[in-house]
Amino acid sequence: MKRVLLTGAAGGIGRRLRALLKPVYTELRCSDIKPPPDLMPDESFIAADLARIEEVERAVAGAEGIIHLGGHSGEGSWETILNANIIGCYNLFEAARRQGVKRVVFASSNHAVGFYPRHQRIGVDVTVRPDSRYGVSKAFGEALGALYADKYGLGVLCLRIGNVADQPVDLRRLSIWLKPEDLVQLVRIGLEHPDLRFEIFYGASFNERAWWDNSRAYAYGYRPTGRAEDFRDTALAAQAQLAPDPIGDFFQGGPFCSDEYDGDPPQAV
Numbered sequence: 001m002k003r004v005l006l007t008g009a010a011g012g013i014g015r016r017l018r019a020l021l022k023p024v025y026t027e028l029r030c031s032d033i034k035p036p037p038d039l040m041p042d043e044s045f046i047a048a049d050l051a052r053i054e055e056v057e058r059a060v061a062g063a064e065g066i067i068h069l070g071g072h073s074g075e076g077s078w079e080t081i082l083n084a085n086i087i088g089c090y091n092l093f094e095a096a097r098r099q100g101v102k103r104v105v106f107a108s109s110n111h112a113v114g115f116y117p118r119h120q121r122i123g124v125d126v127t128v129r130p131d132s133r134y135g136v137s138k139a140f141g142e143a144l145g146a147l148y149a150d151k152y153g154l155g156v157l158c159l160r161i162g163n164v165a166d167q168p169v170d171l172r173r174l175s176i177w178l179k180p181e182d183l184v185q186l187v188r189i190g191l192e193h194p195d196l197r198f199e200i201f202y203g204a205s206f207n208e209r210a211w212w213d214n215s216r217a218y219a220y221g222y223r224p225t226g227r228a229e230d231f232r233d234t235a236l237a238a239q240a241q242l243a244p245d246p247i248g249d250f251f252q253g254g255p256f257c258s259d260e261y262d263g264d265p266p267q268a269v
């Protein structure tokens with residue numbers, strides 16, 4: 001696998017992945033709605049608005065694999081989520097099918113299951129419990145990925161990404177942190193593992209406080225190198241500066257759960 005398209009190349013995760021993937025995929029093509037400000041002369045870039053399928057198809061043409069990070073990466077208005085993450089995600093999978101792409105790695109999110117309480121350990125087989133319109137769009141993307149795998153034979157890996165950063169920055173992130181190099185490992189499994197058809201993995205490093213059973217990823221050879229507890233003291237010191245959030249502190253999705261929350265106080269079951 002050489003010809004790989006990276007959507008969302010101008011975003012936070014996209015910027016990190018571009019640097020880390022350059023030596024791996026020598027024909028990496030980057031895409032976003034606008035060129036990343038730090039685009040290097042040796043990087044290949046094609047602009048595409050995900051809501052316009054003809055632009056997406058142009059970007060996808062010739063690619064063997066796609067890493068789909070593109071779209072809106074947090075909660076947004078329905079219109080924003082609809083265009084970037086619902087229509088945009090459909091356009092991406094449909095363009096991949098039309099252009100004969102072999103593999104798609106879809107950046108899903110922990111927010112597809114954010115309304116599970118923190119005391120519950122979950123695998124990838126639970127019912128989705130999105131914590132936001134954004135989370136719903138990620139559950140939609142996972143469903144679309146399953147359809148394109150089962151019906152059209154595309155190889156699809158959905159990564160329910162926790163939080164990609166150099167280190168975990170608060171208590172919640174001690175459970176969901178993903179070291180950028182570990183994300184590269186996961187992406188490479190999605191693009192290159194010969195047995196992969198459709199899978200969902202959690203995008204998390206080796207975190208002793210994890211809420212997620214990531215055994216499917218381990219079965220495909222994932223061996224994370226990041227250990228959140230190595231940063232425990234700084235993460236807990238940062239947490240001590242934050243105001244308590246009785247809803248967000250109860251659920252896995254954190255502030256995505258407390259944002260617009262209008263239900264009863266959560267009860268531990």
Ligand code: 15L
Pocket residue numbers: 073074109110111161162163253
């Ligand atoms: C996400 O899915 C977001 O894209 C990111 O900005 C973080 O908010 C992350 O989840 C998180 O849960 O920390």
